[in-house]
Amino acid sequence: DAKTTQPPSMDCAEGRAANLPCNHSTISGNEYVYWYRQIHSQGPQYIIHGLKNNETNEMASLIITEDRKSSTLILPHATLRDTAVYYCIVRRGSQGNLIFGKGTKLSVKP
Amino acid sequence: DSGVTQTPKHLITATGQRVTLRCSPRSGDLSVYWYQQSLDQGLQFLIQYYNGEERAKGNILERFSAQQFPDLHSELNLSSLELGDSALYFCASSVAMQETPNTEAFFGQGTRLTVV
Numbered sequence: 001d002a003k004t005t006q007p008p009s010m011d012c013a014e015g016r017a018a019n020l021p022c023n024h025s026t027i028s029g030n031e032y033v034y035w036y037r038q039i040h041s042q043g044p045q046y047i048i049h050g051l052k053n054n055e056t057n058e059m060a061s062l063i064i065t066e067d068r069k070s071s072t073l074i075l076p077h078a079t080l081r082d083t084a085v086y087y088c089i090v091r092r093g094s095q096g097n098l099i100f101g102k103g104t105k106l107s108v109k110p
Numbered sequence: 111d112s113g114v115t116q117t118p119k120h121l122i123t124a125t126g127q128r129v130t131l132r133c134s135p136r137s138g139d140l141s142v143y144w145y146q147q148s149l150d151q152g153l154q155f156l157i158q159y160y161n162g163e164e165r166a167k168g169n170i171l172e173r174f175s176a177q178q179f180p181d182l183h184s185e186l187n188l189s190s191l192e193l194g195d196s197a198l199y200f201c202a203s204s205v206a207m208q209e210t211p212n213t214e215a216f217f218g219q220g221t222r223l224t225v226v
Contacts, residue, residue: 034214043112043200043217044153087153098143098202098215100153 004088009105012082018075020104022088025069032091033064034098035073037084044087044100047073078108113137114218116201122224128189131221135182135203141165142184143204143215144176148197159184191225198222 005023012018024033034049048055048062050071055062061074075082087103113136123129135142144156146169155168159178170176173191178184188195204215 038153041147041198041220043114043219044202045112046214046216049214099155100145102152 004090004101006086006088006101006104008102009107011107011109012075012078014080014108014110015077018073018078018082018106018108020073020075020086020088020106021070022072023070024088024090027068027090028092030092033062033068033071034089034091035060035062036087036089036098036100037082038087038103039081039084047086049091078106080108080110082106083108112216112218114201114203114216116199116218116221118221119219120222120224122226123191125191125193125225127191127225128187129191129223131186131188131199131201131223133184133186133201133203133218135184135201136216139203139205139216140182141204141215142178142182143202144170144184144186145200145202146197147200147220148194151197153200156186188223193225196223196225 032051035047036044038044048060050062064071085103085105087100089098115134117132140161143158145153147153156170157176158166162178173189176186198220200220202215202217205213
């Protein structure tokens with residue numbers, strides 16, 4: 001599985017957009033980019049995933065660069081409840097399991 | 111609510127003992143995954159089952175074992191417990207596995223195991 005690199009922590013002002021970067025320079029053609037978050041010891045929560053096109057759902061947007069070597073998760077209007085650890089995961093097409101790294105701890109401040 | 115149910119929520123036991131953690135996947139999900147999260151540690155993948163069969167193994171100790179039953183619920187058995195086994199144990203489920211990589215996995219709220 002391709003390895004991902006994320007900043008260990010980020011701050012964001014409440015109401016502003018939170019942009020969380022992820023590098024996955026060794027990603028293969030059949031690997032998807034997944035984002036999960038974990039709020040204070042709760043079970044990880046699925047956010048969004050994509051292959052090569054940008055994706056948007058009710059929670060967030062995922063922007064994947066054309067060469068697929070990096071991506072950005074965007075929370076358009078961050079709230080205090082978005083404070084969590086965000087995990088970027090590259091998932092190989094032949095596997096069902098998700099391998100978590102250390103993630104980015106996002107702190108949303110009033 | 112993810113639809114994945116884990117019981118018990120909390121468990122306190124002594125060293126050397128054996129415990130069983132239970133996971134009921136979402137309706138229709140065939141794959142079950144187990145993860146361990148120690149204090150201030152990341153999520154470590156332990157094992158995956160698909161429709162009753164073991165499909166992938168991660169960093170699972172020999173003292174730990176799991177199974178998935180015909181009704182698709184799964185149990186994680188932890189034996190000869192040590193203080194270091196204290197952790198959150200999460201179960202996740204998804205619809206399918208290898209052939210459909212673009213399916214998400216949903217996590218339960220975990221079982222907090224404390225070994226004293």
